[in-house]
Amino acid sequence: MEQPTKTKNTMSKRVIAIIITAIAVIAIAAGVALAVHRHHATSQLTEAKTACAQAADRLRVAQNNYNALINGDEYKSAVKITAKQVEDSKVVTTLAKDSEDETPKMVACNVDDKTALERNTGLIDKNTTWYETHTKTIDADVKNVVKARDTKTLKDTQAALAKKITDAKKLYDASNGKVKDNKTRDALKKQLDAAGKLKDGKDVKKIKDAQTALDKAMKTVNDSVKAKQDADKKAAEEQARKEAEAQAAAQANAQAQQYVAPQQSYTPTYTAPQYTAPAAPQYTAPQQTTPQYTAPQQTAPKPAAPAAPSTGGNSGGGPISGGHGCGSLCTSTTDTYDR
Structure with missing residues (x-):
């Protein structure tokens, strides 16, 4: 168990x-x-x-x-x-x-x-x-x-350059023969050719540089045109001054010749303003006696003396107006003066 x-x-x-x-x-x-x-x-x-x-x-x-x-x-x-x-x-x-x-x-x-x-x-x-x-x-x-x-910007720059080229061409053509120094036009033509190659380019800086170069070249041409205009104006003014002086001298010479000419062609003759009339002989009327008539000398006749102005009256013992009281004496006297 x-x-x-x-x-x-x-x-x-x-x-x-x-x-x-x-x-x-x-x-x-x-x-x-x-x-x-x-x-x-x-x-x-x-x-x-x-x-x-x-x-x-x-x-x-x-x-x-x-x-x-x-x-x-x-x-x-x-x-x-x-x-x-x-x-x-x-x-x-x-x-x-x-x-x-x-x-x-x-x-x-x-x-x-x-x-x-x-x-x-x-x-x-x-x-x-x-x-x-x-x-x-x-x-x-x-x-x-x-x-x-x-x-x-590119389009605007291209358009600006195109316009500048147009203006520059007009200036180049219009300035022919009107510039003081033709080298300025040659320089403008050179810049025009360069700008023409860049007007359709894509580089904005190069296009702007070309426009700036054109501006400078155009200014140079305009300055040359102005210089020639000033020079021509000065030359014209100088020419006008010389012509005015020559004209003034010619006028003065002509006036001098017109003044001297009568003296050179003058022949000494009787000049009325220098003539002095001889004094009228003092006439004494003969007394109412038998007049002592003396025949005139056989000499050359003297210039006839102008008649003495009438005094309007009987001054001295002259003949009475109307011939009264004169007789043969008046006739003799008159004949003497006539000779």
Whole structure:
């Protein structure tokens, strides 16, 4: 009977040992599982932090590219271009509109929760996409505006040069024979030939340089034309002065000749203004006696004296008007004077 009792005790001990072993195994497994879980959670958190950090790095690069663009000289120059400076004003409007978009808010990775990290990582990736997209968009807008400006500038410059060439040709033709120095026209022709080769070119600077050279050459020709006009005017004034002096001298000489000519052709003759009439002889009327008549000498007759002017009265003892009281005496006296 003692044998079965020992067997029971032995089996009981084995069961207990198995149970204890099983519990130990379970405990160990649980510990291992917990350790594995904790390790996995830690690993996932670490991975989440790493992913968030990497996303933040990509965002930082995108931000730097965007900031470099909007702070660059090309962008600053483009936003100053007006609608009048481009052919199509839409490019200016588009650049202004895209530049007004606000940048996204900052998101950090300084959290210890895997879920929060994953959410922030997603937001960071979204922001990175915004910066990358807007960088490309604004860069394209800037290039479109600059291109539109350059295209209009080129066309305007070409048109300005074409007009300048037309004006220069007119000046070249019109100035023929009217310049003081014909070398100025030769220089203008040289610049005209050079400008003609550049009028359809694409280099704005060369076209503008050609226009500037034409301006200088045209100014030189105009100055030469003005110099010749001034010289011609001065020469004309000098010629007019000489002609006036010669005419004045000729007139003075003619007047002098007209004054002297009568003296040179004058023949001494009787000149009425210099003639002085001889005084009338003092006539004394004879007394009323027989007159003493004396015959005239046989000499050359003297020039007849002009009759004495009548005094209108009987001065002295002359004949009485009407011939009364004269008789033969009057006749004799008259005959004497007649001779």
